[in-house]
Amino acid sequence: MKPAPFTYHDPRSxxxxxxxxxxxxxxxxxxxxxxxxxxxxxxxxxxxxxxDLNKVSELAYIRxxxxxxxxxxMTRQRDIEFSADIGQHCPLLHAALAHVGHRQTRNRGTxxxxxxxxxxxxxxxxxxxxxxxxMHVVSQRGARDIPLADFAVAYMTTALExxxxxxxxxxxxPAKKHxxxxxxxxxxxxxxxxxxxxxxxxxxxxGNISNATIALSGLSHAPLRPAAIEQALLGQxxxxxxxxxxxxxxxxxxxxxxxxxxxxxxxxxxxxxxxRALEQAAAHAKEMQHG
Amino acid sequence: xxxxxxxxxxxxxxxxTATIETRLTLVDFLRHELKLTxxxxxxxxxxxxxCTVLVGGISARACLMLAVQCDGLEVATVESLAADxxxxxxxxxxxDNHGLQCGFCTPGMLMTLTEFLRDHPEPxxxxxxxxxxxxxxxxxxxxxxxxxxxxxxKKMRGTTR
Ligand code: FES
Ligand code: FES
Numbered sequence: 001m002k003p004a005p006f007t008y009h010d011p012r013s014x015x016x017x018x019x020x021x022x023x024x025x026x027x028x029x030x031x032x033x034x035x036x037x038x039x040x041x042x043x044x045x046x047x048x049x050x051x052d053l054n055k056v057s058e059l060a061y062i063r064x065x066x067x068x069x070x071x072x073x074m075t076r077q078r079d080i081e082f083s084a085d086i087g088q089h090c091p092l093l094h095a096a097l098a099h100v101g102h103r104q105t106r107n108r109g110t111x112x113x114x115x116x117x118x119x120x121x122x123x124x125x126x127x128x129x130x131x132x133x134x135m136h137v138v139s140q141r142g143a144r145d146i147p148l149a150d151f152a153v154a155y156m157t158t159a160l161e162x163x164x165x166x167x168x169x170x171x172x173x174p175a176k177k178h179x180x181x182x183x184x185x186x187x188x189x190x191x192x193x194x195x196x197x198x199x200x201x202x203x204x205x206x207g208n209i210s211n212a213t214i215a216l217s218g219l220s221h222a223p224l225r226p227a228a229i230e231q232a233l234l235g236q237x238x239x240x241x242x243x244x245x246x247x248x249x250x251x252x253x254x255x256x257x258x259x260x261x262x263x264x265x266x267x268x269x270x271x272x273x274x275x276r277a278l279e280q281a282a283a284h285a286k287e288m289q290h291g
Numbered sequence: 292x293x294x295x296x297x298x299x300x301x302x303x304x305x306x307x308t309a310t311i312e313t314r315l316t317l318v319d320f321l322r323h324e325l326k327l328t329x330x331x332x333x334x335x336x337x338x339x340x341x342c343t344v345l346v347g348g349i350s351a352r353a354c355l356m357l358a359v360q361c362d363g364l365e366v367a368t369v370e371s372l373a374a375d376x377x378x379x380x381x382x383x384x385x386x387d388n389h390g391l392q393c394g395f396c397t398p399g400m401l402m403t404l405t406e407f408l409r410d411h412p413e414p415x416x417x418x419x420x421x422x423x424x425x426x427x428x429x430x431x432x433x434x435x436x437x438x439x440x441x442x443x444x445k446k447m448r449g450t451t452r
Contacts, residue, residue: 003316009295032338037336037357041316052357078349105425107351190425
């Protein structure tokens with residue numbers, strides 16, 4: 001099918017874009033178009049006004065500052081994928097991006113578009129949860145910051161008001177040497193994951209776990225950080241018994257079900273993938289310690 | 292009143308100016324306005340890859356772009372590959388290796404591989420398969436396409452390694 005008629009706007013600045021959003025009803029913001037365009041072609045989305053951000057160059061940037069990674073909402077997944085800065089400071093993001101769509105979709109797709117679409121299994125949403133992302137939101141009324149935990153309010157629904165747009169994202173970079181892993185299970189390469197697990201582990205001088213973060217996607221409307229599992233890992237030896245115990249707890253987290261995948265299957269995947277991710281991250285952490 | 296704009300785009304090296312509805316997708320612009328029907332439309336939601344073209348040298352799904360977004364940009368379609376009625380190396384490799392049957396997916400495969408082989412002149416089979424992961428083929432089972440890509444890469448490097 002074809003998109004229903006709309007009035008097209010292509011602002012060149014954030015201030016022009018938010019002015020358009022403030023004055024037009026039923027307006028949608030177009031980022032890379034890899035989710036909204038299919039929805040418009042199918043007429044799931046029928047905006048009266050389409051505000052195309054592709055010419056707002058101030059929204060595309062990658063900056064590393066004081067242990068934070070700052071990425072503009074209109075930064076294309078391709079540019080994150082090929083950024084040497086990100087390779088150096090946050091290689092985990094590259095590992096996650098390898099699972100995002102395909103060459104053609106990463107060429108157009110943006111970070112902000114993925115985060116605002118909020119597919120529960122989207123890899124970039126998982127990264128935002130793992131790296132304690134803060135969303136920078138603007139409107140004509142002013143700017144506000146929303147922590148990721150408050151950004152996803154329901155299934156594929158964000159906290160953005162109709163007159164607001166996501167301008168950029170700040171990720172917290174892990175301070176010390178750590179190991180990381182991103183694993184997921186999808187029916188085909190490039191599909192959204194059924195369940196995905198990312199993790200970062202740091203080891204102290206005795207080789208015990210001194211810091212652990214885990215983000216699990218596919219169990220709920222948004223990725224979750226299992227705080228109790230993260231806590232329980234602290235001070236433990238990074239060995240098979242520790243990871244098995246952590247994975248067993250991950251399996252107990254309640255999970256959604258849909259027409260394709262039962263909650264029991266998702267819980268099974270949560271166990272398997274948590275164990276795999278922790279093992280990989282521990283191996284990587286040991287390498288980092290000795291390397 | 293339909294919302295329209297006048298755009299100029301360079302398609303396959305030739306400049307085109309047209310007044311179009313802003314809701315027109317790039318793939319429909321190519322096929323219906325410019326009559327470049329080599330680019331195919333399969334799913335219209337970014338899944339099949341049949342509509343793949345290069346915009347500014349970078350592959351994109353033409354069903355997920357609006358024609359108005361290509362104002363001032365260069366677009367290359369499958370029609371840009373053969374010169375003077377002679378298949379280029381990649382196209383010839385498809386013929387030689389049974390890389391197509393019905394041909395529906397072929398324009399997208401060719402444009403995806405045009406970008407990929409430009410950026411990766413010495414790919415291995417796994418890389419080729421990953422590069423093609425966004426293009427669906429219902430006929431060949433992919434093996435002939437993968438063989439064609441590897442064969443073309445070899446010939447484009449000018450070696451028989
Ligand atoms: S028609 Fe564009 S991806 Fe299928
Ligand atoms: S040759 Fe028929 S779909 Fe690929």
